[in-house]
Amino acid sequence: MAARMNRTRGTALIGSVVVALALSACGGESSAEAEGEGSGSTGNCAPEDITLVGQVRNQTNPYEAAWLAGGDAFAESVGLEQQKLTYDGDSQQQQEQIRQVLASGDASCTVINALPNGDSDTTPIVNAADSADAWLVTQWNKPADLDPTEYERWIAHLTYDGVESGYQIAKALFEEMGGSGGVIALQGILDTAAAQDRFLGLQKALEEYPDIELLDDQTADFDRATALEVTRTLLTQHGDKVGGVWAANDDMALGAVQALEAAGVDGVAVAGIDAVPEALEAIADGSMTATVSSDGPWQGAVGLAMGYCAATGELDVASIDADDRAFFAEQFLITEDNVQEFSDPQLDMSEFDCDSLFSRATGPIAAS
Structure with a gap:
């Protein structure tokens, strides 16, 4: 930096x-x-x-x-x-x-x-x-x-405002999915307001997109390695029903990207929160859809x-x-349209x- x-x-x-x-x-x-x-x-x-x-x-x-x-x-x-x-x-x-x-x-x-x-x-x-x-x-x-x-x-x-950030990335994710399909959610440490509020934001967005189905949600503790394993398990359980991964932070989103790549799965949208450099690179190269800058x-x-x-x-x-x-x-939604401004x-x-x-x-x- x-x-x-x-x-x-x-x-x-x-x-x-x-x-x-x-x-x-x-x-x-x-x-x-x-x-x-x-x-x-x-x-x-x-x-x-x-x-x-x-x-x-x-x-x-x-x-x-x-x-x-x-x-x-x-x-x-x-x-x-x-x-x-x-x-x-x-x-x-x-x-x-x-x-x-x-x-x-x-x-x-x-x-x-x-x-x-x-x-x-x-x-x-x-x-x-x-x-x-x-x-x-x-x-x-x-x-x-x-x-x-x-x-x-x-x-x-x-x-x-975790509700707002969870809502923003969910909407970006759902739009990338064309407004329909199945989503898995990776929650953070459950004894934190950030994890709780961000998940409320996801639920708020789900109410506005009736053709999006939340297939499963599991905690991955805001941790990349844990998210990789949880995503791998959920991919095995839900297969090609998974069209998107909503993650409560970028580290988990990047773990999900690794799991998708290891499984040879293409075309699954992934969104996180924090705007860490690797996530911005992933948005720029198309392997992630959105993040929020804190x-x-x-x-x-x-x-x-x-x-x-x-x-x-x-x-x-x-x-x-x-x-x-x-x-x-103040926080900012970052997608491929504005990622260069934050890189x-x-x-x-x-x-x-x-x-x-x-x-x-x-x-x-x-x-x-």
Whole structure:
């Protein structure tokens, strides 16, 4: 990924000077401090004292690897390094990694940009960070009733409208199939809002296409190797009735493509979500039909940028609009018609300036 390193705030050295001057101009304390109300929602960390942590399941998933690459790009732009953590889908390991990070230094200057393994994993992550006064951004998974506005240093939770993305790729898939035929569906990790919502999007599209039949749906855990085996099994069971494969992410879609190629099956449409480079190549060469961009590099960078701005005092968390504390981010449907526009992604580093962090917010996540 060729991320541009020139940020509007300038180089890391210049950015550090600007932050220091800004803090000096404020006398080193916020208006809340002056009024005796505490300063839980703003920080006063020197940039060089900040620890940036990005945590995802693994780096073999190209989307999550791209997330960490975006985090690296942001960290480099402010003269820091990102500490990269992976937990291989093990919730206990994820929690232990967070505990170790929080115990290893000044947690008040620690920034964590985390992908919780499942909805139920978000609460202990939030509680651990809150108890340690660390800065936290979470993405994708959280219980509907867990609200960042009730915390001072849980800056934001961002995700994508999974119902809409699942619906968009289903419609593209069904149109490619001519509006009729049989489909198999590869679901993600079922204890995640992303998997649940995307499957709801598929069901919404099925209601609009009465001549499309859902032959079977099985979980493949967002994993390519698992998807290959599940697709192979479903092809054996359903044979030439399969005209399309709907997958809840690109890694599973690419596993399905491998299974189809190994079985010598042509003419089956495949759609996924994430817009990873291999999926874009597959769309360009015709072996996949569609994907939806959730821009992993931007996610990896923006979470760290939010924490960095809060830790330095450039962002007052209490001043963030409530709708931006838990929000849907912008996403894009990609097909053969526009795939070239997304084939060479570039990070626009100006999006990570402290006054631009919520520029991709499209609306609040509604509580269920």
